Amino acid sequence: MRFLFLPAGVRDEIEREARRGYPYEVCGLLLGHVDATRVDVRRTLLGRNIHSTPRTAFELDPASVLAALDGAKGLDVVGFFHSHPDRPAWPSAADDQGAWEGAVTVISAVDVHGACATRGFFFEAGGFHELLAR
Ligand SMILES: [Zn+2]
Numbered sequence: 001m002r003f004l005f006l007p008a009g010v011r012d013e014i015e016r017e018a019r020r021g022y023p024y025e026v027c028g029l030l031l032g033h034v035d036a037t038r039v040d041v042r043r044t045l046l047g048r049n050i051h052s053t054p055r056t057a058f059e060l061d062p063a064s065v066l067a068a069l070d071g072a073k074g075l076d077v078v079g080f081f082h083s084h085p086d087r088p089a090w091p092s093a094a095d096d097q098g099a100w101e102g103a104v105t106v107i108s109a110v111d112v113h114g115a116c117a118t119r120g121f122f123f124e125a126g127g128f129h130e131l132l133a134r
Contacts, residue, residue, distance in 0.1 A: 002131050003039070003133075004039050004041070004120040004131035005041065005134050010043065013044055014028075014083075021049070022085050023055055024055055025049055025083050025085060026049060027082040027083075028044050028045050028046040029080055030078050030079045030080060030104055031068065031072055031078065034104065039120065041106070045068040047060045048060070048063075048064055056087075056094065059098075079103040079104030079106070081108065083108045084108070084109045085110055088117070089107040089109035089119040091121060099123040099128065100123060101123060105120070105121045105123065107120075
């Protein structure tokens with residue numbers, strides 16, 4: 001069981017991006033640190049969604065990944081964020097398929113009015129586990 005430390009400024013940035021990209025999924029990388037009890041997200045790096053059906057899935061542009069590794073400046077790439085336009089902030093079947101063991105996933109649900117709900121998950125032992133809000 002882990003706690004998610006997502007500073008308000010980082011959450012705002014993810015939700016702003018989710019609203020900007022509506023009705024398509026937006027995505028990016030999460031930089032910070034992870035240990036056995038907590039996930040600390042310090043920064044995001046916005047990426048480009050190059051999936052062929054971007055309303056319901058995401059695929060991060062590889063150039064964004066490389067840029068993140070370059071710009072990490074002592075932080076680890078701990079996972080990814082993406083949005084769910086008009087769907088709840090829970091991992092989808094596509095998210096299950098694309099998940100990486102040990103990676104953090106932050107999902108921001110966004111609706112047509114711009115309302116957001118954001119949750120974090122940790123993928124471990126083949127499944128998503130919700131991170132507890134600090
Ligand atoms: Zn998803």
